[in-house]
Amino acid sequence: MSDFDVSGNDKELQEFLMIEKEKAQVNAQIHEFNEICWEKCIGKPSTKLDHATETCLSNCVDRFIDTSLLITQRFAQMLQKRGGGDL
Amino acid sequence: MAAAKMEKGELMSQVKQQIALANAQEMLSKMTEKCFKKCIQKPGKSLDTTEQRCISQCMDRFMDAWNLVSRTYGNRLQREQYRSMDSVEEMSS
Numbered sequence: 001m002s003d004f005d006v007s008g009n010d011k012e013l014q015e016f017l018m019i020e021k022e023k024a025q026v027n028a029q030i031h032e033f034n035e036i037c038w039e040k041c042i043g044k045p046s047t048k049l050d051h052a053t054e055t056c057l058s059n060c061v062d063r064f065i066d067t068s069l070l071i072t073q074r075f076a077q078m079l080q081k082r083g084g085g086d087l
Numbered sequence: 088m089a090a091a092k093m094e095k096g097e098l099m100s101q102v103k104q105q106i107a108l109a110n111a112q113e114m115l116s117k118m119t120e121k122c123f124k125k126c127i128q129k130p131g132k133s134l135d136t137t138e139q140r141c142i143s144q145c146m147d148r149f150m151d152a153w154n155l156v157s158r159t160y161g162n163r164l165q166r167e168q169y170r171s172m173d174s175v176e177e178m179s180s
Contacts, residue, residue, distance in 0.1 A: 045145035
């Protein structure tokens with residue numbers, strides 16, 4: 001039915017799919033952050049997000065990423081100290 | 088050739104559409120879950136007006152929060168990108 005090569009030889013299509021995939025991953029990440037930080041920062045929903053809540057939300061995202069980076073780093077060190085990939 | 092081009096374009100827009108749909112569904116289900124939790128303390132015989140008002144406010148705040156989180160994450164991604172570009176330059180100089 002189709003004339004183009006879906007198996008990876010169509011460069012334009014490949015690039016398109018790669019970009020869309022990346023965008024979808026970023027989006028999924030935003031959903032995850034939003035879920036985590038909603039729980040941390042939002043009390044009773046009111047008529048607008050107040051300044052303190054906005055600060056909380058954006059700090060929450062940045063500190064979550066920091067935490068994730070720190071744990072990844074430390075975890076890698078833990079694995080190294082154990083001398084290899086064994087857990 | 089023209090037919091192949093058109094089909095490819097069609098495929099691309101279908102992919103985009105499917106992703107947008109999945110996104111909207113994700114948003115809808117998260118929103119329902121979070122706002123139910125916030126607004127319905129004790130489920131009664133029906134949604135009363137206070138609960139309904141709470142739900143619509145909650146939906147608006149959920150969108151606000153989503154947009155803010157999205158912006159913050161976007162800024163962070165950019166910062167990290169610059170940082171990794173800097174460290175590449177340091178290594179090569």
